[in-house]
Amino acid sequence: MPYLIDGHNLIPKMGLDLASFDDETLLLARLNEFSRLSRRGGLEVYFDNAQPGTPETRKTGAVIAHYVRKPLIADEAIRLRLKRLGRSAKNWQVVSSDHRVQNEARSVGAKVLSSEEFAATVQETLRTGDSSPSPAAKMSQSELEEWLHLFSGHHPQSGEGTKTR
Numbered sequence: 001m002p003y004l005i006d007g008h009n010l011i012p013k014m015g016l017d018l019a020s021f022d023d024e025t026l027l028l029a030r031l032n033e034f035s036r037l038s039r040r041g042g043l044e045v046y047f048d049n050a051q052p053g054t055p056e057t058r059k060t061g062a063v064i065a066h067y068v069r070k071p072l073i074a075d076e077a078i079r080l081r082l083k084r085l086g087r088s089a090k091n092w093q094v095v096s097s098d099h100r101v102q103n104e105a106r107s108v109g110a111k112v113l114s115s116e117e118f119a120a121t122v123q124e125t126l127r128t129g130d131s132s133p134s135p136a137a138k139m140s141q142s143e144l145e146e147w148l149h150l151f152s153g154h155h156p157q158s159g160e161g162t163k164t165r
Helices: 007-014 023-038 074-091 099-107 115-128 141-152
Strands: 003-006 043-047 057-060 063-067 093-095 111-113
Touching: 003 007, 003 074, 003 115, 007 023, 007 043, 007 074, 007 115, 023 043, 023 063, 023 115, 043 074, 074 099, 093 099, 099 111, 111 115
Parallel strands: 003 043, 003 093, 043 063, 093 111
Antiparallel strands: 057 063
């Protein structure tokens, strides 16, 4: 189920500092890792007070970041997104601890998670998940032996060894 996330509401719940210059970047990195480990896609994050020159929407890995410019705020942008979703809003989860945002999400049938609940899920996934990239495919024993022979200078077909300089 995809998510609409109130980014600045989530940042402090993730143990990040809203006053940090890279708080949004750090949140996006954690959400991308969460997406990879949990195999959940469809994460859209909304940030208030976009700086001039910042693109309105930017895809960062598996996460879409929306940078909302004044006079709008992230809460309003989430509400507008839910409205555009129409009936399919019921297939989305809204992550915010703002009661107004939660009530608006419920009114269109979207599921609601508090920022605290979602942060706990993300942090648990990051803590218990394998942080190394998963291999595309495992190598068979015969393939491994072939590679070992190749790099050791032995040819498995002829049984001969060659030296390289």
